[in-house]
Amino acid sequence: MTTLERLGADDLRLVVAAFRDALQAHKDGINRLNVYPVPDGDTGSNMALTLTSVATELDGAGGDLAAVCKAIGHGALMGARGNSGVILSQILRGLTQTLAAAPEGQVDGVRLAQALEIAAQGAYEAVGNPVEGTILTVIRVAAEGAAAAAAGGGSLVDVLDAAQTSGHEALANTPEQLEVLKQAGVVDAGGTGLMLLIDAFLLVVDGRPVPEASVTEAAADAGHVDELQILAHGDEGHERGLADLRYEVMYILEAPDGAIPAFKDVWAGIGDSIVVVGGEGLFNCHIHTDDIGPAIEAAIEIGRPSRIRVTDLLEEVEEERWVREAEEQPEADATPVTTAVVAIATGDGVKRIFHSLGARVLTGGQSMNPSTAQILEAVEAAPADRVVILPNNKNIIAVAEQVDATTDKTVVVVPTKGIPEGFAALLAYDPDAEIDANAADMVEAAANVLAGEVTQAVRDSSCDVGPIAEGDFLGIARDGIRAVAPTVAEAAIGLLDHLLTEDHEIVTLITGEGSSDAETRKVIHWLEEHHDGVEAETHHGGQPLYPYFLGIE
Numbered sequence: 001m002t003t004l005e006r007l008g009a010d011d012l013r014l015v016v017a018a019f020r021d022a023l024q025a026h027k028d029g030i031n032r033l034n035v036y037p038v039p040d041g042d043t044g045s046n047m048a049l050t051l052t053s054v055a056t057e058l059d060g061a062g063g064d065l066a067a068v069c070k071a072i073g074h075g076a077l078m079g080a081r082g083n084s085g086v087i088l089s090q091i092l093r094g095l096t097q098t099l100a101a102a103p104e105g106q107v108d109g110v111r112l113a114q115a116l117e118i119a120a121q122g123a124y125e126a127v128g129n130p131v132e133g134t135i136l137t138v139i140r141v142a143a144e145g146a147a148a149a150a151a152g153g154g155s156l157v158d159v160l161d162a163a164q165t166s167g168h169e170a171l172a173n174t175p176e177q178l179e180v181l182k183q184a185g186v187v188d189a190g191g192t193g194l195m196l197l198i199d200a201f202l203l204v205v206d207g208r209p210v211p212e213a214s215v216t217e218a219a220a221d222a223g224h225v226d227e228l229q230i231l232a233h234g235d236e237g238h239e240r241g242l243a244d245l246r247y248e249v250m251y252i253l254e255a256p257d258g259a260i261p262a263f264k265d266v267w268a269g270i271g272d273s274i275v276v277v278g279g280e281g282l283f284n285c286h287i288h289t290d291d292i293g294p295a296i297e298a299a300i301e302i303g304r305p306s307r308i309r310v311t312d313l314l315e316e317v318e319e320e321r322w323v324r325e326a327e328e329q330p331e332a333d334a335t336p337v338t339t340a341v342v343a344i345a346t347g348d349g350v351k352r353i354f355h356s357l358g359a360r361v362l363t364g365g366q367s368m369n370p371s372t373a374q375i376l377e378a379v380e381a382a383p384a385d386r387v388v389i390l391p392n393n394k395n396i397i398a399v400a401e402q403v404d405a406t407t408d409k410t411v412v413v414v415p416t417k418g419i420p421e422g423f424a425a426l427l428a429y430d431p432d433a434e435i436d437a438n439a440a441d442m443v444e445a446a447a448n449v450l451a452g453e454v455t456q457a458v459r460d461s462s463c464d465v466g467p468i469a470e471g472d473f474l475g476i477a478r479d480g481i482r483a484v485a486p487t488v489a490e491a492a493i494g495l496l497d498h499l500l501t502e503d504h505e506i507v508t509l510i511t512g513e514g515s516s517d518a519e520t521r522k523v524i525h526w527l528e529e530h531h532d533g534v535e536a537e538t539h540h541g542g543q544p545l546y547p548y549f550l551g552i553e
Contacts, residue, residue, distance in 0.1 A: 003157050004205045007107040009065040011204050012099070013058055016072060018200035018210060020051040023193060025213040030189050043189040046081040047088055053079020054092065065105035069096035077284050078252065083273055084190040086250070086286045087135055090126040090277040091194070094119035109159035112201075113150035116143035116163060128264060128274030133177030135190030142167030142198065157206050164198045171195060245272055245288040247394075248311040249295040253283045255303025266298045292398065307372070310398040337431035339438045340382035343390040343422055344370060344400075347512060347543035350419055354390075357426040364396065372402045379403055379411055386410045386435035388442065392422040412439040414446060417478075418453070419510055419541065420551025421446040450504070450552040452477045452495045454488055455545055456514065473547075488515060488547045489522035496523070499552055500531055506553040507531075509538045514547035523548075 004011065023030075023044065030044030057075025061067050073096045076089035098115035099107050107115075120143040124130050145166025146159045154162065174188040202208045249271075255263070257279060267274050271289030278284055285305075289295050292310055299305035343359035345351050351361045362378045364370040379387045387409055389400045394417045404411035412435055416422045428445035429438055453476050461468040463481040468474070475483030475495025483494025496507065507527060511520060520538060527536050541549060 003155075003207075005108065005156055007099075007112070007156070007205065008105055009063060009068045012065065012068050012072075012107075014204045015197075015200050016051070016055055016058060018203050019197050020048070020055045022196040022200055022210045023048040023051050025210075026193070026196060029213060030193050043084045044193060046083075046085040047190070047193040049081040050076060050079050050085035050088055065102060065107075066100045069100035072096045077278050077282065080250075080277070080284050080286075083248070083275060083286055083288075084135065084193065086275045086277055086284055087123055087126065087190065088194065089284060090123050090275070091119045091139055091197075093277065094122035107156075109154055109156040110150045112156060113143070113146040113159050113163075116146045119143065122277075126275050126277045128268060128276075129272060131178070133174040134188055135194050137174065137177065138167050138170045138188065138191030138194055141170035142195075157202070160198060160201050160205060164195070164202065167191075167195050167198060246290050247292055248273075248286070248288055249292055249308075250284070250286045250311075251296070251299060251305040251308040253278075253285050253299045253303055253305050254281055255283065255299070257281065259302040263298055263302055267295065270294050270298075296398075308398050308402060309395075311395045334383050336383045338384060339386045339388060339429075339431060339433060339435045340384035341388045341390060341426065341429055342375065342378045342382055343426070344375070344392050344396055345419065345422070347541045349540035349542040350510065353423065353539060353541075354426065357423070358429060358431055359390065359426060364393075370396065370399070372399050372406065375400055375403050376406050379407055379409060382409075384409075384431075387412075388429070388435060388438055389413045390416045390422045390425055390442075392416045392419055410435055412436075414439055414442045416446050418451045419543070419549050420451045420508060421449050423508070423510075424449045424551065424553065448553055450499055452482075452499055452550040452552075453546050454491045454495065454548040454550070456488075456547075457484075487519065489519040492519075492523045492548050492550065493526045495550065496527070496552075497530075499550075500534065502533075504531075504534060504552050506551075507534055507536050508551040508553075509536065510541040510543070510549040510551070511538060512541050512543035512546045512548065514545075519547075 007015075027044030027048045030047070054072050054075035057071045057079070058068065061071035073093040076092040080086040080089035095115045095118070098118045099111065102108075102111045116139070120136075120140040123136055123139055127136065130136055142163040146163040149159045149162035171188060171191045174191060196210065199208075199210045203210055260276060260283065264274065264276055267287050270291045271287040273286070273288040275286040276283055285299065287295055296305060296308060341359040342362060343354040344362045344364040345354055346363055351363070354361050360378055360382055362370055362375060364374075375389065379389070389403065389411060391397045391400045391413065397413065397415045397417075400413045403413075414425050416425055425442035425446040428441040430441075455474055455476065457468050457470055457472045457474055459470050463484065465482060465484055468481075468484050472484050472486060473488045473491035474481050475485070475491040475498070477495065477499060482498040483491050485491040485494055492509075500507070509520060509523065524536050524538075527534055543549065
């Protein structure tokens with residue numbers, strides 16, 4: 001392949017396709033590690049999903065460089081997922097806005113170096129509290145290397161070589177800039193994903209293959225810290241952590257450009273990890289906060305938020321495989337009823353139980369939340385003009401609450417935060433009753449359930465009850481980790497010991513991947529010995545990553 005001296009519109013399309021494919025191939029390695037010990041890293045997935053949106057936008061774009069750059073910028077803004085995806089979208093917007101003005105639609109080394117510098121500046125400006133040792137540092141140092149090469153008369157490939165060398169040096173140095181990285185002995189995940197963009201440029205310009213995914217997998221074994229964690233540091237550089245700021249709130253905001261500085265000031269008072277990117281009346285907004293309502297109300301005061309997505313950072317779990325490979329659910333009953341129910345769930349057994357209790361089931365999980373459009377489709381297919389939605393996950397409640405305004409049907413969300421609450425709510429469901437009575441009874445039933453879950457630690461860490469070693473099993477209540485043990489049964493028992501009181505009568509165990517009959521028997525025997533007045537019920541759920549969901553009534 002001949003080395004290119006300039007990039008045109010078709011070349012830039014190839015770069016985007018190569019970057020998308022590289023992120024898709026490397027995402028598991030980038031996802032693998034995370035500061036919090038449960039398996040919830042999703043930086044790679046968020047970056048890959050962002051690039052998928054960009055590539056889709058490009059499919060309908062015109063042929064010249066300006067049209068291609070505009071499509072990349074718009075696709076990145078509208079498709080950004082997670083903190084890392086939002087920052088990446090700003091980098092792509094800054095890059096393409098500069099490339100679009102290239103003379104005669106041809107990008108040389110000087111123009112590309114300028115574009116990288118503008119992209120770095122835009123990324124820093126978008127983040128409310130820029131922190132060194134993150135993706136921000138990597139793009140800035142890579143841009144500085146590119147600028148030096150361009151100033152020395154370097155060619156397009158020379159500029160990219162310099163950006164690659166400088167960027168990798170910055171990435172390797174991130175542990176020296178952030179104590180949390182140094183203590184964990186890891187480098188930054190978002191920066192790792194970003195360097196694949198330079199690899200994609202070099203593939204198109206010079207024919208160099210993008211590194212194999214095994215390289216990222218090996219680096220992940222050495223350790224990456226999720227970008228969500230790194231940018232959640234306070235002004236003094238200490239780690240805020242997931243336990244301090246529980247929720248990630250994202251949405252698209254239509255508002256006047258002049259209102260954004262005041263909007264950012266409001267957000268600065270209620271959260272951290274603030275990223276607001278966009279312009280010309282359209283912005284992609286991201287914050288970590290404990291106050292979901294005020295975070296959304298701030299947008300309503302100045303404009304119109306849409307595509308609202310709320311993620312519980314404590315419970316966020318990568319479930320792509322299970323959602324993608326989900327079995328066909330049983331055919332839903334189409335017999336007309338007064339009030340229908342749509343329940344969101346994953347796991348073959350869990351879905352069968354919801355179906356048997358009269359709900360239409362929409363497959364969805366924690367980090368693979370269904371969109372408003374997907375929930376709306378399930379609501380429209382329900383055999384009633386009145387529909388109750390059971391989100392069964394904190395992350396999905398806010399999205400579900402948008403559905404009522406998009407349909408002629410009457411929709412009420414019963415804000416179930418987990419599978420046990422969803423089951424309890426459905427036990428109070430009467431398909432022949434009016435929706436208000438159903439909703440009231442279902443809310444009351446769900447509120448009477450005390451819920452918990454058991455999962456396995458993916459790294460060494462610590463919590464209120466002591467140190468955590470990779471491979472330990474964790475018993476997690478709604479207020480945090482309450483048991484750490486070497487076996488799944490011991491973790492479940494420790495969690496039950498923390499939660500159960502003399503007032504409780506029923507414990508429901510929903511078994512998932514990682515549980516066994518022997519471990520479940522150990523839990524049941526403990527209950528019989530220590531709480532002989534408590535009745536135990538077990539159900540096969542088949543849910544991923546959580547050997548047990550617990551419901552206590």
